[in-house]
Amino acid sequence: MESTGEFTVEHFSLVRLATWFARDRLLQRLSSMHFDFRGKEKRQIFLRIKEKAQKSGQPWRDLALKHYNETFVRRELRWDYQSWIREVESSQKISPSSAEPNGPLFSLLLPTFNTDPTLLRACIDSVLAQTYPRWQLCIADDASTDSEMRECLLEYHKRDERIKVIFREQNGHISAASNSALQLAEGEYIALLDHDDTLAPHALQRVCAEIGKNPNAQLIYSDEDKIDVAGERFDPHFKPNWNPDLLLSQNYICHLTVLRRELVNQVGGFRVGTEGSQDHDLLLRCMPYLNDGNVVHIPEILYHWRAIEGSTAQSSSSKDYAAEAGLRAVGDYLQAAWSGATVEPGTAPNTYRVRWPVPNSEPLVSLLVPTRDGYDILKPCIDAILTRTDYRNFELLILDNQSRCENTLNYLREVADDPRVSVHRWDYPFNYSAINNFGATFARGEILGLINNDIEPINSDWLTEMVAHACRPEIGCVGAKLYYPNDTIQHGGVILGIGGVAGHSHKYFQRDDYGYFSRLHLVQNLSAVTGACLLLRKSVFEEVGGLDEENLAVAFNDVDLCLKVREAGYRNLWTPYAELYHHESVSRGADNTTAKRRRAQREAEYMRRRWGSLLDNDPAYNPNLTLVYEDFSLA
Template sequence: MKKKIIEKSYRIVRYYRENGLIRFCRHVIAKIFHMEEMSYNRWRRKHRLNKEEIIEQRNKEFEYQPLISILVPLYCTPLEYLQELVRSIQNQTYQNWELCLSDGSGVGKLSHDYLDKCINADSRIKLVTSDKPLSISENTNRALKIASGAYIAFADHDDLLEINTLYECVKVLNDYPEVEIIYTDEDKVSMNGKSYFQPHFKSDYNLDLLRSMNYICHFFMVKKEIQQNVGLLREEYNGAQDYDFILRCIEKSQHIFHIPKILYHWRAHQDSTAENPESKLYAFEAGKRAIDAHLKRCKENASVEMGGYLGLYRVKYWMEKEPKVTILIPNKDHIEDLKRCIQSLYEVSDYKNFEIIIIENGSKEEDTFDYYKKISNKYTEIKIVEWSGENGFNYSALNNYGVRFAKGDYILFLNNDTEIINADSIREMVSHIMRADVGAVGARLYYPDGSIQHAGVILGLGGIAGHAFREFSNNANGYFSRIICTQDYSAVTAACMMMSKSLFNKIGGFDEQLKVAFNDIDLCMKIRKLGKWIVYTPYAELYHYESKSRGLENTKEKVERFNSEIEYFSKKWKKELEAGDPYYNPNLTLEKHDFSLKIL
């Protein structure tokens, strides 16, 4: 009892430190009044199938009706849980399945009376047994060896499938026959099967996030040919055997589909944080080794280490050399901001192979030009270029002009009111941008008070696009730890964004029709059209001294300009905006920055 009290106290203190006073108080209130559970329960009632929909699905005859083999390793499984799992499979609205059970409990550990009845009553249920206890990998592999389906799916012995899980998967296969892997959203179900909580509304396929954590998890279904190509589950990764298997599968797949619906229920204690993660350290170590093996197979010059918390990982990509980086900084007066920015580049950053191009844009103060002269004399790699284009501010035109003078292979677009926090920020960004499949890299930015200003950009958030997790505490994890994980996003802010000069020129640079707003989003959209990823790394950290109230369009001219840029961007990317952000789940709100449920 005393140990549980200490553990609970530790969790409370940790939550407070990670989320700050305001979010801590909201969390306490939500817990007392069960607000989060009530909100999710309303969502479940809204999205669960009604009787008419169930009948319609049961009567649906797909053109393609593949046999799906569901593999379930059993190990001293409580009878009640096993019965509920089997019922959840037998109740599926799509019925062309087989259930492949492997009992690795050992002789006499699990009664087969119930299973024998099931097998006699339903020929689709298969069972293989062992005289000795089996590891999780070997147990699952035995189930796999009796599977004959065109697709292989996985379930734990005490979990539940939603009634339409298989139907939704087969619907995808009929709509998109090329799909080789399918995964779904999931939640947790209480031990008594009555309460559903902690829904995980996932990103579409996100390689960098998968290298940071096993976000795919359940429900996972793979084409038999892919499974045969990668082989069986591997004993050496027990505890993270599913993570290793998923990584091997995605390496061989070209078409991976995410269904943004809660179709799998993972049984867990509602107070599951009471579990001691250190007791499963072997599993987290196995996960680290699985990622390391994956990186080697992909011929990535990289290594992996534990992330901020157990179950999270950080991949470090190594460079054989330091390529030259051109840092572009538009500036108009505000010398104190610029001084701080330049000072951090020389005194904080440990990356030295760079040049700085300051794009002078109509400064008026004498001190500004005195400072330009001083730093130009002190640092040979600093160059001042004067923009003499149109009157007024045009961020796109300024940077397009600045790139003409760049000698570096890579460009770092950097606002003059930023300040590098950690020494390896530029190195971290360079290590990602040198990857062949990456088009742009963004950083984690903070307001002066330490709260988050930028941790990736979400299309549609607040209208056109918005920053994820804005104003969260600087030590917050965010929704399923997404603040502190390297991952792919649709866009990142050009307040600190790196890309190759050749790619920048290839896509025509910034769109000068977008003078102030959305020009960086537009640039990222053009990059993604070429099939390249936009990577957000939380390990490059900077202050961005932009005021939280900055950007208010408080004059008629600004309002007209802002509205015209919204209209222009909306027309240009109409299809993409209507489709929604692939890295943000459609069940989450676009009205707030916290990844909370969409209000029904």
């Protein structure tokens, strides 16, 4: 729990572990989750702890348990970020560069209008302080009425020939002013800068270094934070890599944004009429030309967004016109690029929900539900799907794995009378992957749905929402938002690397929580989603060879499937608009025997061998965020 309150323990048991097993699990947790030992071999950790214990004269088990307990320690986020700035960011900074004559010229676009001179000076000074020298600052003043503004800009123009200034005679708002600044640009790349924000001193140098690694880069963006009137930095936004569906849900890229000037001119610069969301609109119009290969994300704080009274940084509701402009920008993009897709306001401020069309000829969906006994959870699951699903063109294949319970068998006979339902017997030891692969051979649908027998739909359009995404040719696996019965989050998508292999995003958050930068309310691309409720086209399932029944009989087979689908070139996706309850592994039970624990360990080790460093570098996450917890807190 994150605050004082009441709680209930509904079940508690103690299981005696063999000494060797307890030690192995302790070392495994240190390898997966301790900041000093993460990624190291268990034997290496064991020897290091014994050596440290010998030197300090204490029993090695006491020291090992001390380190083990450290993996459960939490810290306050605000203190955490100040500590992060001191301890982590300082190690990221690079030494000042030389002239780098072959580096690109950056044109920073700076529209101004009646800016507080103190904040304007801080902004321009942060450009003058850049360690990379090949830049020009293109300032377009939008007919400011403050005479001090003009004097300030002329002063800087005289001080440095790289600063160019144009004074507009009529106020045209930010898009027109940005276009005026764009006309001054001579650089190969443009960077967007707001008139009261500041850049990190090494911002352009880091961008230059990344362009050197990827000369075809069309878009480069960084992480950002906010800075208050006292100059204190707070609220860091550590972003994912290129995430097209998240960009349709909100402008997660925001600052720092650097674009190839040729591309910006090609799409027509800034569009008048989208003021307040002009940067988002520009990115959306560039999107047809962007992909994983030419978009570069720098996971470092290179931009400080000024949070002052009335600013968008301070309050998402301070500019209602910005939300309206963003809605128009997304709508215009969809109208140009996708027939039948529409947009409406999202459930969080300044976010958007895209409604994708289902083909007129609705595809048949084959829902695969493995089960063994478990009448008490199976019946609510099946009954809810049959009665609480608006999408009509589906079949439900119950895959019975050696049920013996008379109630269950009677129910299976009863429910099979429904023409949408069929029962198929799998008379072998439990193997989740094999059972679903078996069921897929009977599936008649174009779309497969992997559904646990402890799932209950909440909103009746859950399947329509998931089918609409699964029909998109670029999308692979589609996941849903799952809750525990007490309305806390069970699954907000899968984050690779958490706990060693993978963990569930935002686990235990409250149902209505926004999550990290509203991500619990946003459709987005993720590396993986849980197989408890997962849809994908049958052709994609077959293309990647289905689920791995040889190496992943119980755990991580869904993550492995998603990674194979991603490897094949599809984007996986999670939607918060398909909501279901999940009673999580009630039917299978806990891993509370030595045999089960050994199996779980083998499967985790196989995932580490199969996917290696990919598990520690999730492109839908950020290396500055924790791989210990599931709450997007700092690493």
